[in-house]
Amino acid sequence: MKVAIPSRGDGLSASVERQFGRCSSFLFVDTETMKWKVVPNKASDQPGGAGIAAAQQLIDEGAEVVLAGEVGLNAYDVLSNAKIRVYGEVTGTVEDALEMLESGDLETLETRALESKPEAKVPVHQGTRRDGGRGRGRGRGRRGRRARSRLQAENRQEV
């Protein structure tokens, strides 16, 4: 599977970086072939939305798993919605990280969130707002779906 690791340096001895959105680069490893490549993080100097931009980069590269230190709210939102498994609290080198993944020693962020706050689906509260859930994307919760079908119906009428 394709694993992405925020890191600095080349190859398996590269060190894992703690932050996600503004890390210096991502090391991609295909755990089947053990082939790797370093992709510089285009999001690192963005003034805002760096987590989202970094996550978008991983989606575009086809990542399936992320081994990270900490991942911010928005980045986690994008990654989890893209069905990418995100592991947190990863430290050491890329090689160490892959070994821990292999031996099942890592915890996904979703698992940690569920353990600490069973009612939460994401690490920190997103809250509910009267504009219908988080108002991001479509189909999130009851209000989202109703709002979506109403808006799409309106849209089709215009067309």
Added chain:
Amino acid sequence: MRVVVASGKGGTGKTTVAVNLALSGAGALLLDCDVEEPDGHLFVGGEGELVEDVTLPVARVDKYACTLCGECARACQYNAIAVLPEHVMVFDQLCHGCGVCSIVCPEDAIFEEPRRIGELRRGNGGSVDMMWGVLDVGEPMATPVIRRLKEVAGDNGFQILAAPPGTACPVVETLRGADYCVLVTEPTPFGRYDLSLAVDLLEELQVPCGIIVNRDRDDGGALDSYLRQQGLEVLMRIPDSLEIARLYAKGIPFTEEMPRWRHEFRQLFENLSKGSLS
């Protein structure tokens, strides 16, 4: 005519000056542009009444027309859109409502819908009409609310705009189109430093200014030497007065209780409206 009351450092007395200045002149409109924490209405206007909701257009994707090509995410300067393998996510609070995504979308699948970020309110007290903006708690962008407040206030008459503290985007938006800026400062090192940032900003924006020293007391001449060096005109010095502070704490504009200051502010108002400063 638009006179902005700004400061640089927060807490120097913008609200005090703006409110008392507005009360001193006939027919002035007071606009509280510190939409993140407006407080002018505590002195003039109270709760007031709602004028309108302030909204920002936010991008929405028609999932039936969308082909997940990713052009919108690539075009967005604010990283407010992510295109995932099966759907598109829009991050409302990052979306600046610029509309670029809807323009680049090859399928015309992106439209905009209004999203509330705050509101405008109006009230009056004494001889003053005022309007203020309130940014909803949790919203990151104050500037669009300020812009709308100024739009609704229009271009006519004598307007006094109380700016937010600092020298960032919301302050720049408040200063846009200003004829004059009254900078309120205090004789402290922080006050002086932040004043210098505000002075630099006004120079960039080419807005003439004058200084009011509030809570004036002996600082060994440090503030005065900076003002002299910059060639800045001192319009008024308000002393570090317990009586003024007491009235403020009770929500009473001090010109209402202290005739000498009523006269001073009236004088300043007249000079400003005649355009006889700078």
